[in-house]
Amino acid sequence: MPTPVIGIHDLSIATTHYVLDHATLAHHHGVPVDKYHYGIGQEAMSVPAADEDIVTLAATAAAPILQRHGTDNLRTLLLATESSVDQSKASGLYLHPLLGLPNTCRVLELKQACYSATAALQLALGLITRDPAERVLVIAADIARYDLDTPAEATQGAAAAAMLITADPALAALGPITGIHSTDVNDFWRPNYRTTAVVDGKLSITAYLDAVTHAYTDYRNRGGLPLEEFAAFCYHQPFTKMAYKAHRHLLAAHDLPTETTDLDRALAATTHYNRVIGNSYTASLYLALASLLDHTDDLTGQPIAMISYGSGSVAELFTATPAPGYQTQLRTTTDIINQRKPIDYHHYRTLHTTSEPTRDGHLVLPRETASPYRLAAITNHNRIYETTGHPPTA
Numbered sequence: 054m055p056t057p058v059i060g061i062h063d064l065s066i067a068t069t070h071y072v073l074d075h076a077t078l079a080h081h082h083g084v085p086v087d088k089y090h091y092g093i094g095q096e097a098m099s100v101p102a103a104d105e106d107i108v109t110l111a112a113t114a115a116a117p118i119l120q121r122h123g124t125d126n127l128r129t130l131l132l133a134t135e136s137s138v139d140q141s142k143a144s145g146l147y148l149h150p151l152l153g154l155p156n157t158c159r160v161l162e163l164k165q166a167c168y169s170a171t172a173a174l175q176l177a178l179g180l181i182t183r184d185p186a187e188r189v190l191v192i193a194a195d196i197a198r199y200d201l202d203t204p205a206e207a208t209q210g211a212a213a214a215a216m217l218i219t220a221d222p223a224l225a226a227l228g229p230i231t232g233i234h235s236t237d238v239n240d241f242w243r244p245n246y247r248t249t250a251v252v253d254g255k256l257s258i259t260a261y262l263d264a265v266t267h268a269y270t271d272y273r274n275r276g277g278l279p280l281e282e283f284a285a286f287c288y289h290q291p292f293t294k295m296a297y298k299a300h301r302h303l304l305a306a307h308d309l310p311t312e313t314t315d316l317d318r319a320l321a322a323t324t325h326y327n328r329v330i331g332n333s334y335t336a337s338l339y340l341a342l343a344s345l346l347d348h349t350d351d352l353t354g355q356p357i358a359m360i361s362y363g364s365g366s367v368a369e370l371f372t373a374t375p376a377p378g379y380q381t382q383l384r385t386t387t388d389i390i391n392q393r394k395p396i397d398y399h400h401y402r403t404l405h406t407t408s409e410p411t412r413d414g415h416l417v418l419p420r421e422t423a424s425p426y427r428l429a430a431i432t433n434h435n436r437i438y439e440t441t442g443h444p445p446t447a
């Protein structure tokens with residue numbers, strides 16, 4: 054039997070209720086705003102309301118997909134996150150009542166910093182190769198949180214990307230060849246007792262560049278395309294300037310031109326969403342793909358390099374090729390971004406420093422988010438979610 058074409062059938066993005074612009078942050082940090090706008094390529098960051106977390110972001114992203122495609126043959130949900138809500142229970146299980154998922158759907162959570170959604174895609178490809186009738190829901194959801202008043206604070210953000218993975222995908226086929234590089238490096242990590250990441254910013258940049266170079270070498274050794282044959286390059290974007298640094302590094306390593314116009318042609322369309330949302334860790338790469346598809350005329354049949362990096366570290370390079378007619382499947386991510394409410398600096402800092410109960414505290418959260426999905430309370434160690442809507446139906 055021939056191997057089926059497998060890939061992304063649908064892609065849906067969600068982000069938070071609030072947004073903080075970098076001009077406000079620059080003012081309070083006492084740095085020129087150009088450092089943020091041009092130096093790191095960021096204009097604004099998504100900020101979660103008190104009643105939002107990765108479960109509510111994941112539900113908000115996944116609901117439109119289930120509305121469009123139903124749950125038939127949906128036998129696996131893979132939720133990839135670095136900002137989980139529990140040390141044992143998979144966050145995806147909270148989506149059952151919120152989204153009306155079938156009991157015949159296995160649920161699993163994956164973690165490897167900003168890389169894990171890419172691993173989830175690879176697992177989905179394996180499951181669907183075994184039974185092409187099955188469909189897998191992959192959700193990448195993260196809240197990037199660093200200590201206040203540190204250089205990394207300007208690279209915070211939050212979002213979720215939900216993807217329905219199927220045979221004969223309507224959006225983009227995922228190629229069978231991937232390049233991988235894994236190594237032990239302490240560039241960014243978050244011990245269990247911390248709500249914010251520990252990061253060695255400069256090391257994280259060189260670790261990212263090294264890992265991407267090695268992943269591309271592995272990809273080529275396994276028969277992958279040369280750089281010149283890609284129509285565009287979607288990188289993990291902890292800040293959008295990082296994509297430019299990485300692409301320049303990769304091109305230079307292969308004696309290819311690195312003029313600004315070459316970089317812009319390959320990257321500019323991939324940066325629109327991450328530039329105003331900030332780092333969404335494992336969702337970031339898939340926000341780059343959504344941005345590219347929404348901001349480029351026609352990429353049908355043209356290979357796109359997908360370059361995933363998760364600190365710690367794992368990098369993986371693979372190919373996505375837009376399917377004929379993919380443009381009819383595109384969504385309105387810009388509206389989702391524009392619906393966010395500006396937050397004032399004091400409120401932002403209050404939300405940042407307010408933590409959930411660490412023992413058996415009782416927390417009731419008034420409605421703050423405009424999303425239909427929200428965290429209503431934490432009581433007796435239980436997280437109570439609620440929805441104002443009905444679970445999506447086919």
Ligand code: CAA
Pocket residue numbers: 085087088089091092093167204205206207208240241252253254255257258261289290291292295332334362363364
């Ligand atoms: N106008 C224009 N540009 C300016 C400027 C100005 N007035 N002032 C400074 N800049 C430029 C600098 O020249 C620099 O550019 P280059 O990198 O091209 O040299 C850029 O702005 C940043 O300035 P600094 O190097 O001084 O930045 P910083 O020390 O304040 O912090 C950072 C930058 C290290 C990235 C920090 O934001 C950080 O630690 N972020 C978190 C870690 C991170 O995102 N790492 C990325 C790789 S790891 C990864 O990808 C996984 C992940 O998601 C975490």
